[in-house]
Amino acid sequence: MHSFVRCGLLAATSLGALWAAPAFAQFTSTIAPVAAGAEGDGTGQAAQAEDENLSRGDVIIVTARRRQETAQAVPLAISVIRGDSIESTGNFNVTKLPQLAPTLQVYTSNPRNTSVNIRGLGVPFGLTSDGFEQGVGIYVDDVYNSRVAAATFDFLDVQQVEVLRGPQGTLYGKNTTAGAINITTNQPTFEFEGRAELTLGNLDYKQAKAAISGPLSDTVAARIAIASTSRRGTIYNVTTKRWINEQDNIGLRGQLLFKPSEDLSITLSGDYSRQDAYCCGTSFVRVGPTQRALSRQYDALVAAINAATPGRNYAVPSRNVYDRLTDIDAPLQAGNIIGGASARVKWNVGAGTFTSITAWRFWDWKPQNDRDFSGLSIVSASNNPSQQDQYSQEFRYNYEGDKLDFVVGLFGFKQRIDTQGLERQGSDASRWSLTGAQAADPSILSGLTANNTQYLKSDSAALYGQASYKLTDALTIQPGLRLNYDKKEGFYQRVVTTGAGTVISCTPAPAAGTALAAQCGVYQPQTTSPKASKWNFSYDINVNYKVAPDVLVYATYAKSFKTLGINQNGLPLTTANVPDLTASTVKPESVNHFEVGIKTQFWDRRATFNLSAFLTEIRDFQATVNGGQFGTVRGYLANAEKVRSAGIEADFKIRPSDRFTAYANAAYTDAKYVKFSNAPCPPELSGGTFVAADGSQTSGPAGVPGSLSPRSCNISGQQLPGVSKFAFSYGAELNQPANLLGKEGQVYLGVDGNYRSDWNSNASPSIYTKVEGYALTNFRAGFRGDGFDVFGWVRNAFDVEYIDLLQVAPGNTGLIAGTAGDQRTWGGTIKFSF
Template sequence: MKKIFLTSTTALCMAAMPAHAQVAEQQAAESVSTDEADQNDGLNVIVVTAQRRQESVQDVPIAISAFDSAELERRGVSSALDIAQYVPNFVGLNNTGLGSANAYFIRGIGNSESIATFDPPIGTYVDDIYISRQNANNLSLFDVQRVEVLRGPQGTLFGRNTTGGAVNLYMKEPGNEFAGYIEAGYGSFERYMARASVDIPLADSFAVKVSGYYQDDEGYAKNTTTGERVNENDGWGVRLGLRGELSDTARWTGSYMHINTQAMNLLNFACDPANPTDCDGRFVTTGLSRDSNFGGRLSGEKDGYGLGNDTNMDFVSSNLELGSGEDVSVNIITGYVYTSQEYALDFADGRALPSLSSPVPAVRGYTLGGFTVANEGKFSQFTQEIKVNASLGDGLVDLVGGVFYFEEDNYTDFADIFSIPTQPFPPFSTVPGGFPLVLADRTLRNTTKAYAGYMQGDLNITDQLTLTAGIRYTDETKKFSVSDNRASCNDGTVEATCVSNVNLFAQNGTAIPRETSTKIWTPRFAINYQLDNDTLFFASATRGFKSGGWNARGTTPSELLPFGPEKAWSYEAGVKSELLDNRLRVNLTAYYLDVTDLQTPSSFNRLDGSVAFITRNFADYVNKGIELEINAAPVDGLNLFASVGYQDDKYKIDRNAPLFDAFGVSSVASQQAACQAQLAAGLVPGGGAGEATNCGAGIVAADGGLAEPIRTPDFSFAFGGSYKADLGGDLTLIPSINVSWRGDSEVGTNNQSIYTGSITSSSGTVFPSNPYDGDFIVGSFSEAHWIVNSNITLKSYDGWSISAECSNCLDQEAVATSLAQYTYLNAPRTFLIKGRFEF
């Protein structure tokens, strides 16, 4: 869906800023941390609001990675997804199909599902406004002030859906002087881009910022069936930011943005499946084209959709701050977001899904795709928060607290189409390019209302020792409704196969509830000791929770099962230090994460070859690890960084759980026992009906053990740097290189992959491939890989600059995710040359 929206847009949003007296302090700190940093004989000073108040990042007793605008430019970061390369134990990826949607995994906690009955466990915030839908969170970093990545649960100060952490973006406000920039560039795959921004002070107390961007490319993958190019990243956006200094104790910021984006992340291959000797580029073979339609098979507007993804977002924010001196301030923060999304995407490349019998399915070019989802969605959300900051007793106690209200209303009209080979008899023989079966066509409506109150206090016992305690209470209610769009389900009768409210029963006959309610307390405790001005020791215990929901991807009524909230406790201890006269910064954190009722989405191939989805609270989860971040400025103009992440995680299951839960779903323990019995009998996992069907499903791996948790390589690291060289004549040259490495990992919940080498079942069936070992063909396994990015900029003090940059410079092919055993690769190497003029 497009690297997207909030894209320049994001920049648009302008909320949650400090009181009038604090603003001058913040702006001074920002000036130190950007252009003047190289002149100050040391590292940037970055002011963050990870505890909902302004502090130096080195004073916050939280595992946090913060990047100001100068650091983002040095590392060539242009979207929220790019940040993940540089944060320890953080994995980011585009969702399958949708280039506009990011799935974040921090310390093993994440979710790649974007349908509206699922909530992401990594909260995304733009200027303190929560972005609830994961299908629109790949924000293009345009006019960004800073990015903060908070690792671990943030359930006290940020609330729901932060069991893994939070990604907070803060945008630049309108400036006090008339200034701005224009930028244009050209790059790989006929990419054109342009950006512009201008600050316009209309009075001493009021200013506006007007920004816009445009980008267009032809797409990095070639469809050798239709001749089209796909996986483009097109879009445009405009934003208006407002700032008013109403009085010495009153300040308001507001923003509006509109963003349109079209972007896909279609399944593609490094060699052309229709001509395997052609490995020059990326290739797609679906027969679904941009001019396609579904010929009356589907209801509503989506019947006319062709291949593509089109998303629009409107974002409105307001932050009124009232402050009485330096001791008390009140923020009234209001946000409204409306998103519409239309797409038709093929998740099976116009052919069958991989299996042991056919690990590389023949190219079919089915005209309506192999497994296609057509979707029309409309999502609106409203948030209201009142936040109070106070300092009492001459600095003895610092308090932050408030109340929060969230309301969301979602509409999703979507259908699943699965194509099968044409048969030599009617009606199948009348359909060219495969016969499309409509697995489901339904309309989903769901709402959320949540109320919360929170309070956190710091007791500054001495200048060195601080004790922190906080608590949040959340009361949340969710409602869910579904109706079948097919004519046979709307002719006065509702058959048992209709995906409608009246048929919502599990296979054991238990009614599936359409309303859930969660009431929960999420506390936080911390202690930090400031050994001296340069060294901080801290320890903390924090709780978080993620909302429950429904398995709305199901195509039969009995599959639309609910899943409960997941809850997490995280225990951290660490040290933050600045050494060598502020030329070396070393931050080290150790953590233990304990999650109860982990929500785990899983997909698998049904016996008929179609895709089934299931999400359950399969197990508990434990992850322990270490995170190290180093920044250095050994000499003026040279900036270096390195980060290392280590994690050791596993699922935990109840070995004494009942054989079946309340909805008739087998427990993991009983499923694992059944799998091991099937393996002992010589049956083969992934072999279809009559084979080891309990293996390679859910979190039970093909070998009968519990699967490895996904996207948690044991080790990951990143390093790089930049150097500002003075060429004389008012010119500087700034080269930079940034390298990241991740170890082996799994990206599919069931760890199911297909390897070379035949295997024979006790049933007598000989499969040409196997689920255990050999050369990797397709599936869940992601091999260790390097990603290298670099750029070089020639800059003049007169305001102009020219830069050349490359992403994935070595053109490394890496498995990012998988769906139904198909493997999704990362984006290929791209180049971009751009010019910029600042005034």
């Protein structure tokens, strides 16, 4: 069915392009003749351009503050990425945006395990849990998407993306402590218009998009858009003889606009996206020695398995991750179904506008994974399918006056997530995880299965508002307030069965050396029902001053929070071998944020330069910790004492004429743990016998087999994972009027690229998971005219070898797995619009 839909869309798009070609002269162009790429403040395409005079530069309209205004007039750090920039640079979903916005970090091993951070803040790195809130809010046409996994859709008929940096709790329905990504799609029109786009490339890349909009009557307009993306995988699995980590996406969006008068509009929207990729797996990267006994580390364990099975001779297909080979043997699946419906009502009431947004969204996640990262049958199955329903209602009133503007809103949110987890040990598990005679008895662990049943119920309500008062024509003060209530209720149950199907119990603790003790050392049964609620009050104040007509300076202080969390994936055990219920809940984060900035345009607005500096301090930072107990939980959520992120960001764009445009964005981010004394230890300080709980012993040196291991590590002063100190993006385009095959237009050449310095890919920074910095460069060249654009492109033009993500395999054996970033890709795109 999926292939049939895709083939139909490709055919329809191709036929549309062929039909459109001879009639292109009648089209009204919607393709702006400017450089594609990411721009900083004031450089995206206007939602409704107020000034198209190129000699005065672009006037960019954004809705970041819940009203239409120019980006240069917004006193906060914001990057605007145009819809055509997203398309021309191949950044077709949220996970690709960091190539265009330097302060944005997105990491994904599969759609479910995706995190989005801004300035290094947002969610704790390396933990998948539904029990905490996102620090970066993702909004599509004013609708909040609660889980990042539910927002990994392909961009579909997008007008522009706004990335807001810093707390936004007094402007947006759901509290966001690190920032927000505000996605605006193209809306129904009362003039008939349409577009078709077809892209083909190497790796069997195919992408087709089509959209059509127009009136159904004098008061009703409709718009429908559809897109399909497919691409061969980038890693070859020698076990299954097929490529993995492919792309296989279908998306559909429909909108109906009812506008009975100029003062009232009602928009009904519905969307559906399906991702059905054979994904997601890793390749062998390296072995890093841990403190485990040498005979219990990766190379020795592989040798022992081979010795126990003459003729097996297992070895990974390559120890060079850039050979793009793997031998993982568990089935893979990354089925992701996302959709929903919303109703948005806008009613102009005198000097203000009343807005109501009612929305329902769902997410259905159907995964299969290989959690031992190898071709050995250690973990033979690891699957955690989830289903989410969320409902939200927001009422908002915007008032605009001569001296006073304000927005006030009421937001309600309800969510339920159900998960049915399964993890099963394989035939090699005993040899891998046990010692002595037990290691030679595969029946002890083979087939040992943990079935996890869990749900989360989350309710939230908020009253928020922000005012803007002009003390003078140049000086404005903007205070904001938020009152928030959250309630979370969870359930977690793990039932463990042997390979024979017998349910086991680990209470009281079984006698050491027995098969049951070995089984309980891998999976322990547990049942918990965490529940908590919390009121929070936060505020911010912004003062901005217009030094000159095109120069704005501002300063912001925000006292924000991220609400409480609950542990949904199991709890550590007490000395009585029962769950430690005191770890059920996690305190809210307390955020103090300071920011100053300047926004400027000069040379008759042909040049834009914006600069911001920020300092964010978070107490009770929600982070991953461990309890020093192997068989219970690998990690759980707790509070680090203090985290700080500070830095400087700069955005520059220049457009000396309509023949040339260039931009450059740069960010310096120093994000670190100020104090985190009970952190999980990195692999080089793990795997050995734990030091005595009474503190009478000292842990051994890092990476030395057989050393004593600390129960936890103090990583105060170390950098936060996932964030580079330096990040940079740039782009330029040169065009020249030309006549090609009798068609008037422009021939153009464009370049864009990005650089990021090294960063660490583990929750506690490790010497084994340091990702080296890299720079990527992309080129495109084409010809465009009135209503059409044809261009060729090459991405990662210099075939740079780089790492997307590194992962530490479970068990402290020293195995590090990961995924290499995309190699050089190339192709061509044809677009028509009318």
